[in-house]
Amino acid sequence: MSTLLTLRDVWVEYGDKIVIEKLDLDIAEQSFVSVVGPSGAGKSSFLRLILGQEAPTRGRIELDGTPLVPECGPDRGVVFQRYSVFPHLSVLRNTMFGLECPKAPLSGRLFGSARRAARDEAAAMLEAVGLGDSFDLYPAQMSGGMQQRLAIAQALVQRPRILLLDEPFGALDPGIRADMHALITRLWRDYSLTIVMVTHDIREAFTLGTRVLALDKRRHDPHAPHRFGATVVYDLPLDKPVDAPEDKDHSITIDENGNN
Numbered sequence: 590m591s592t593l594l595t596l597r598d599v600w601v602e603y604g605d606k607i608v609i610e611k612l613d614l615d616i617a618e619q620s621f622v623s624v625v626g627p628s629g630a631g632k633s634s635f636l637r638l639i640l641g642q643e644a645p646t647r648g649r650i651e652l653d654g655t656p657l658v659p660e661c662g663p664d665r666g667v668v669f670q671r672y673s674v675f676p677h678l679s680v681l682r683n684t685m686f687g688l689e690c691p692k693a694p695l696s697g698r699l700f701g702s703a704r705r706a707a708r709d710e711a712a713a714m715l716e717a718v719g720l721g722d723s724f725d726l727y728p729a730q731m732s733g734g735m736q737q738r739l740a741i742a743q744a745l746v747q748r749p750r751i752l753l754l755d756e757p758f759g760a761l762d763p764g765i766r767a768d769m770h771a772l773i774t775r776l777w778r779d780y781s782l783t784i785v786m787v788t789h790d791i792r793e794a795f796t797l798g799t800r801v802l803a804l805d806k807r808r809h810d811p812h813a814p815h816r817f818g819a820t821v822v823y824d825l826p827l828d829k830p831v832d833a834p835e836d837k838d839h840s841i842t843i844d845e846n847g848n849n
């Protein structure tokens with residue numbers, strides 16, 4: 590599979606604080622990269638780099654061999670742990686917003702046939718994430734799992750090639766999380782996505798990923814913790830067939846307390 594994203598000697602610094610140092614990475618198209626690491630290691634900063642929300646202090650990032658455009662382009666979608674969706678918009682409007690915004694950036698609205706086409710696309714995506722019966726609900730009326738389904742629909746309706754997930758299932762109950770694992774695995778295959786997912790859950794990282802990256806500091810200075818940044822300390826390719834059975838996730842059962 591060809592390389593989609595390249596990072597070369599990438600550093601992120603805030604003032605004199607080094608958060609990420611010397612990151613060299615190639616991410617293959619259609620891979621599912623899980624990113625783990627201690628809190629504060631720079632995992633979210635890493636996602637912001639790929640999203641183009643933040644420029645590296647040093648180094649370069651390329652998408653398909655071209656320098657990354659420093660803004661959230663339609664080729665990249667993102668889902669955060671919480672608050673990705675707009676509380677004042679219905680499910681359907683939230684999803685249509687993903688289409689309206691890039692095409693009508695000032696008003697955020699489409700009219701006539703463009704609007705009908707956006708509605709149909711949004712409706713199809715909501716069906717795909719299992720919200721086909723919930724078009725008129727508002728986020729506050731939905732469970733956490735449904736809200737994350739909506740956030741995924743909102744990101745995917747723009748047909749991004751890369752989906753970035755920042756601890757997307759961390760706030761969900763274990764049973765719901767298993768459903769979401771099955772959903773994201775299906776969407777990853779159906780839409781030929783490249784996914785980069787940050788997670789605290791090491792088992793989730795291995796269950797879903799085709800590759801697991803651990804971000805951490807290689808060097809510590811106890812007198813100046815800001816002096817060294819995190820980088821990739823483990824990079825584990827998992828030889829998974831892309832067309833594995835869809836319910837691979839169901840081999841793991843987790844009870845209410847998160848135990849086996």
Ligand SMILES: Nc1ncnc2c1ncn2[C@@H]1O[C@H](COP(=O)(O)OP(=O)(O)O)[C@@H](O)[C@H]1O
Nearest residue numbers: 603606608626627628629630631632633634635
């Ligand atoms: N805009 C910023 N200004 C200064 N420091 C920041 C900023 N964003 C993140 N940091 C710092 O960078 C480090 C990594 O943050 P983050 O990427 O959120 O880590 P993680 O997601 O792994 O928990 C933290 O120490 C955080 O305080």
Ligand SMILES: [Mg+2]
Nearest residue numbers: 632633634755
């Ligand atoms: Mg984070």
